[in-house]
Amino acid sequence: MNLTELAVKTVYWFFLYGFIGWGVEVVYAAVKTHxxxxxxxxxxxxxxxxxxxMVGLVYSVNLIPLPDSxxxxxxxxxxxxxxxxxAIELVGGWALFKIYHIRWWDYSNMKFNLGGYICPQFxxxxxxxxxxxxxxxxxxxARGSNPMPFKVMLILDIVLLLIFAVDVGVSTAAAIGLNKYLREIDELRARLRVTSDKLTTVLGTGAMTADAVLDEQKLQLALAKLEGRENAAELRAEVTARVSDLRDKLAAAEHDHIGARRLLRAFPGMKSLKYGETLATTRAAMVHLRELAANARETAATAAANAKEKIKKA
Known part of the structure; x- marks a missing residue:
């Protein structure tokens, strides 16, 4: 096998085992999270x-000299x-962290781990x-791929490499965008905390909760306590604006199927060194938003069914 054929075969194995590994990860996650x-x-x-x-393993095994055949x-x-x-997991995890300042997987809860990147169990x-x-x-x-003509494998490799290059570019932009998104969420949360402190000072008790931020009904109940208070209208407007900005930003991530939403779902163990609390809050908020949306759909479906029933009876 000449160098050209070896290179084509190597690229083929890279994509094949990369796909198989992806499938294993998806199945593992499906069993664990349903x-x-x-x-x-x-x-x-x-x-x-x-x-x-796998490419490294295949060549490492084949390159080791043996006393016989x-x-x-x-x-x-x-x-x-x-x-x-x-070694690949360690270098890969470390490199991703250094580039994006996000730990995409974390084994810190496992015994004898090294920096959270690797652990003996895995x-x-x-x-x-x-x-x-x-x-x-x-x-x-290997036996299954042998009948594939060289030209077919070469064309397949070229097409896959082009798609792969585009995917790397898009995914890199998404990862960079995730850091920017977390920074923006962090800034919005800081502004909301200031406003919440004002509200607490006026009411004498903590009024803003995570549920109140995301649930319109609970927010209005919290704001209703401002009736008759000094500067109530100004404070109500400030709270409403801050909450609206945060909701809009969280909702944008929930609909970002290529960027933040996909990465947050793909790496449930993801940790951010700079925005750790914001990341955890964002995850919880996105789950809460999905629950609110599901409840709204269920309520709408129930209302529609009741309306149809009334029409039939009429």
């Missing part, structure tokens, strides 16, 4: 870390795979997965 979520950093169905890991033992594959994939799983892939699945996939 919801289908794109668990990759990219928009498309691929997790590059799995592609790099036999293959490496499962034990050797286990340790090679565990070391290689753990390293053992990577080792076991490496044995399964090298000893069972890769030989089957």
């Amino acid at each position: 919801a289908l979520v794109n668990r990759g950093f990219l928009c498309g169905p691929i997790c590059p870390i799995y592609g790099f890991g 036999g293959s490496l033992s499962a034990v050797a594959v286990f340790f090679i795979g565990m070391a290689l994939t753990t 390293s053992l799983l990577w080792g076991l997965g490496s044995v399964l892939m090298i000893k069972v699945f890769h030989p089957l996939l």
Whole structure:
């Protein structure tokens, strides 16, 4: 096999195993959360870390000299795979954190973790997965890809690389946008806290809660307590404006299926060094917004059904 054929084959394996890894992540998340979520950093169905890991593992195993024509033992594959994939996970997690200032996955709650990027529990799983892939699945996939003509594989690689390049660009912009979004939410929350403090001073008790910020009915109940108070109209207008700005920003993220919303759902363990509290609050708020929307749809459906029933009786 010449260098051109080797390069084409390598790109093919990268995309194939990146797709398989993405599928494993989606299935794992579906079993754990009972919801289908794109668990990759990219928009498309691929997790590059799995592609790099398997390509590196396949070549590492094949490049190790053996005294005969036999293959490496499962034990050797286990340790090679565990070391290689753990190193890739460590470097990948560290690089993403340094670039975006966000920890996309976090093993801090696991024993003997290293910086939250890697932990022995998952390293053992990577080792076991490496044995399964090298000893069972890769030989089957290799035989299945052999009949594919070289030109077909070359064209496929080129098309996938172009799509991949666009996806990387879009996803990078989304990750940068997420940091900007969190900063904007943080600023809005700070302004709302100032206004809430004014409200507390006037009423003598805390009036603004997370529910009141998102639920119009609860907000109006809180504002009703201002009746008859000094500067009530001015304070009511300020509270309403601050709450409206925050709601609009949170709602925008809930409808951003490529950017903030997708990334927040894809990485439930995501942590932000600078906007940690804001990130946690935003997650909770988006869940609450979805619940409010679901309740509104249910109420509307019930009202429509009752109206139809009245029409029939009439």
